[in-house]
Amino acid sequence: MSGVSIGEAARVSGVKVPTIRYYEQVGLLIEPPRTEGNRRVYDQACLQRLTFIRHARELGFEVDAIRTLLDLQDNPGQSCSPADSIARQRLQDVVERIERLKALQTELERMIVGCSHGTIAKCRVIEVLTDHGQCEHPTH
């Protein structure tokens, strides 16, 4: 017992049905056993794995990184430093992205606040986009 259909697996894990099939296709999930009628049957371990994947994806880990993390999870005796470094790499990524987005936020706000809501001819939004010299952030 305790085998569930793909639909049920989707409901439980929060991963959509086609996405589950996709994960199987790209090798994140091993091919599950089938019923006589050729339907996939998922057991508890598989469901956990799915939840793991969903969670990791939500944290922005790439599928490739997740593959490595899953490999590590499957071999609990190893050093966890690869997992640690993947997570650190991801954190650095996130921090950098936040920085860049904050710069964008500033610039967008300047554009919008400066707009006097008249015609395009005097639109600050268009103007800033046209003339890059008006940017305060030299990052781009």
Place this chain on the structure above:
Amino acid sequence: MSGVSIGEAARVSGVKVPTIRYYEQVGLLIEPPRTEGNRRVYDQACLQRLTFIRHARELGFEVDAIRTLLDLQDNPGQSCSPADSIARQRLQDVVERIERLKALQTELERMIVGCSHGTIAKCRVIEVLTDHGQCEHPTH
């Protein structure tokens, strides 16, 4: 005079050569005139348009939004409120993304700090990913 090659246009605008051709293909740029030897020739207006596109892309506007912004720029008599609302939409997007990334940052930091650098069996990174209940942020 004043017509430049695609390579020169790329250098001036900061948009790569294949990307320029791509923009032409998807209709952001009109097809430029050609030399006898079939090479594209860009004039000043085209270069400005390219810079406009690059800048807008750097601010994260989608190609579709840029199409609209370019249309607006071409008709300067109109109200600028569509441009304004595209920019506001984009700003909201950015702000939301920052929020989400900050939550991720927190969670990644908790994962990493909690890791005692032993084996996978005790790895906090893997543990948190496996057991979603350990998340503080209920957003996912």
Place this chain on the structure above:
DNA sequence: CTACAATCTCTAGTCACTAGAGGAGCAAGT
């Protein structure tokens, strides 16, 4: 028995490029 939902496989589409093949044009040096 008959709807209807859920599942199956397969292909193609998304976005904004990027990479590469295979060929032609062009400018400078020998």
Place this chain on the structure above:
DNA sequence: ACTTGCTCCTCTAGTGACTAGAGATTGTAG
């Protein structure tokens, strides 16, 4: 004139992580 090497041309296919849809089959509730 010739060669070297750069730029340019078109075209197709690949990226990541799915998503959408067609068309067929299976399972289930009334």
